[in-house]
Amino acid sequence: MLWFLLAAQLATVGNQPCQECHRNISRNYAKTEMASNRVNCEDCHGPASLHIQGSDRLIVPTALEGSARDSVCGQCHLKDAIQVARVGRKASQYRPGAEFGRYVATFVSAKPAGPVDGLQASKCRQKAGADLWCASCHDVHTGKTEPAAACQSCHTAQQCKRGPDCARCHMPQADHRIIRPGRAPVASTTWQLRPFSAVDRGTRELGLAYAEAFARTRDARQQAEAVRLLRGIAKPDIAVRTALTKLKAFQK
Numbered sequence: 039m040l041w042f043l044l045a046a047q048l049a050t051v052g053n054q055p056c057q058e059c060h061r062n063i064s065r066n067y068a069k070t071e072m073a074s075n076r077v078n079c080e081d082c083h084g085p086a087s088l089h090i091q092g093s094d095r096l097i098v099p100t101a102l103e104g105s106a107r108d109s110v111c112g113q114c115h116l117k118d119a120i121q122v123a124r125v126g127r128k129a130s131q132y133r134p135g136a137e138f139g140r141y142v143a144t145f146v147s148a149k150p151a152g153p154v155d156g157l158q159a160s161k162c163r164q165k166a167g168a169d170l171w172c173a174s175c176h177d178v179h180t181g182k183t184e185p186a187a188a189c190q191s192c193h194t195a196q197q198c199k200r201g202p203d204c205a206r207c208h209m210p211q212a213d214h215r216i217i218r219p220g221r222a223p224v225a226s227t228t229w230q231l232r233p234f235s236a237v238d239r240g241t242r243e244l245g246l247a248y249a250e251a252f253a254r255t256r257d258a259r260q261q262a263e264a265v266r267l268l269r270g271i272a273k274p275d276i277a278v279r280t281a282l283t284k285l286k287a288f289q290k
C-alpha cells in the first residue's frame with residue numbers, strides 16, 4: 039500500500055494542472071526565462087500527482103534547511119562545476135527536499151564557477167549564514183531580481199550612501215560574489231578542487247573529479263592527484279577503473 043502511495047507521489051504532471059488553482063503564479067511564471075527553458079514547477083516543488091488531487095503537500099524550498107534548500111537551485115545552477123555521480127545514482131533521481139550531493143557530488147576550485155559557489159564565496163554569506171540565498175534576491179515566479187531590498191535587510195543605510203543600485207557596484211561580476219569595490223579578490227587559478235559542501239565529500243568522487251579536471255586542463259598535478267586518490271580505492275567500480283586506464287595512457 040505504502041509502495042503504491044510512494045509510486046503515485048513520484049509521478050509528475052507538468053505545469054498545466056496548476057493553473058486552475060494557482061492562477062497568478064502560473065500566469066507570471068509562464069513569462070519567465072526559466073519557463074521558456076522548460077524548467078517546470080515540479081523541478082522546484084516536487085512531483086505533484088497527489089497534490090492536484092488535494093491529498094498531499096508539496097515542498098516549499100524556503101522552508102527547507104541549508105543544503106537541501108540550496109540543492110533546489112543547485113541541481114541546475116552548478117553545472118559549470120565538476121560533478122560526479124555517486125555509485126548507482128544519477129542526477130535525474132534527485133527530488134526537491136533531498137540533498138543533491140547524495141546523488142551527484144560537486145567539486146569547485148577557488149575561481150567561482152557560477153552563482154551558487156560565487157555567492158558561497160561572499161563574506162556576507164559566510165558571516166550571515168544561510169539567511170542569504172538565491173530567493174533573497176530572485177523572485178523565480180516573476181523573474182524579477184531585487185537585490186537592494188535583500189542588502190538592506192542586513193545592512194543599514196548608514197553603512198553606504200553611494201546610491202540605491204547596490205548590485206551595480208558590489209556585484210559587478212556575473213559570478214555572484216558580493217565584494218568591496220576596488221578590492222575584488224583576484225580569482226586565483228588553482229589546480230586544487232574542494233567539495234562544494236559537506237555533503238559533497240567522497241574519495242572516489244574527488245578522484246574522479248580530478249580525472250575530469252585533468253581531461254579539461256591537462257594539468258599534470260591534477261592527473262597525479264587523480265591517480266593517487268583512485269589507486270587508494272579498495273574496490274574500484276567500472277568508473278574508477280576506466281578513469282585509471284585513461285589517466286595512465288597519458289602518463290607515458
Ligand code: HEC
Pocket residue numbers: 053056060063064067068072077078079080081082083098099100173178179
Ligand atoms: C525555480 C524554482 C521554482 C519554480 C520553477 C516554481 N516555484 Fe513556486 N516557489 C519557489 C520558491 C523558492 C518558493 C518560496 C518563495 C518564498 O517563500 O519567498 C515558492 C513558493 C510557492 C508557493 C507557496 C507560496 C506562495 O507564494 O504562495 C506556491 C503555491 C508555488 N510556489 C507554486 C508554484 C507553481 C504553481 C509553479 C509553476 C507555475 C511554481 N511554483 C514554480 C520556487 C519555484
Ligand code: HEC
Pocket residue numbers: 051052053055056057058059060079080083086089090091092094095096097098
Ligand atoms: C485543485 C487545486 C490545486 C491544484 C490543481 C494545485 N494546487 Fe497547489 N495548492 C492548492 C491549495 C489549496 C494549497 C494550499 C494548501 C494549504 O495551505 O493547506 C496549495 C499549496 C501549494 C504549495 C505550497 C505547499 C503546500 O503544499 O501547501 C505549492 C508549492 C503548490 N501548491 C504547488 C502546486 C503546483 C506546482 C501545482 C501543479 C503541478 C499545484 N500546486 C496544483 C491547490 C491546488
Ligand code: HEC
Pocket residue numbers: 070071072075077078081082099110111112113114115172173176178181182
Ligand atoms: C531544472 C533546472 C533549473 C532549476 C531547478 C532552477 N533553474 Fe534557474 N535557470 C535554469 C535555466 C535552464 C535557465 C536559463 C538559462 C541560464 O541562464 O542558465 C535559468 C535561468 C535562471 C535565471 C536567469 C533568468 C531569470 O529568469 O531571471 C535566474 C535568476 C535563475 N535561473 C534562478 C534560479 C533560482 C533562484 C532557482 C532555485 C529557486 C533556480 N533558478 C532553479 C534552470 C533551472
Ligand code: HEC
Pocket residue numbers: 111112115153154155157170171172173174175176183184185188189205209212213214
Ligand atoms: C544578493 C542578491 C542575489 C543573490 C542572493 C543571488 N542573485 Fe542571482 N543575480 C543577482 C543580480 C543582481 C543578477 C543580475 C540581474 C540582471 O542583470 O538583471 C543576477 C543574475 C542571475 C542569473 C542570470 C545571469 C547569470 O549569471 O547567468 C542567474 C542564473 C542567477 N542570478 C542565479 C542565482 C542563483 C542560482 C542564486 C543562488 C545561489 C542567486 N542567483 C543568488 C542577484 C542575486
Ligand code: HEC
Pocket residue numbers: 161162163165166167169170174185186188189190191192193204205208209216217218219
Ligand atoms: C543575510 C545578511 C546579509 C545580506 C542579505 C547581505 N549582507 Fe553584506 N554582509 C553581511 C555580513 C554579516 C557581513 C560581514 C560584516 C563584517 O564582517 O563586519 C557583510 C559584509 C559585506 C561587505 C564587506 C565585504 C568584504 O569583503 O569586506 C559588503 C561590501 C557588503 N556586505 C555588501 C552587501 C551588499 C551590496 C548586499 C546585497 C547585494 C549584501 N551585502 C547583502 C550580511 C549580509
Ligand code: HEC
Pocket residue numbers: 186189190193197198199200201202203204205206207208218219220221
Ligand atoms: C556607486 C557605487 C556603490 C553603490 C551604488 C553602493 N555602494 Fe556600497 N560601497 C561602495 C564603495 C566604493 C565602498 C567602500 C569600499 C571600501 O571601503 O573599500 C562601499 C562599502 C559598502 C559597505 C561596507 C561598509 C564598511 O565599511 O564595512 C557596505 C555594507 C555597503 N557598501 C553596502 C551597500 C548597499 C547595501 C548598497 C545599496 C543600498 C550600496 N552599498 C551601494 C560603492 C557603492
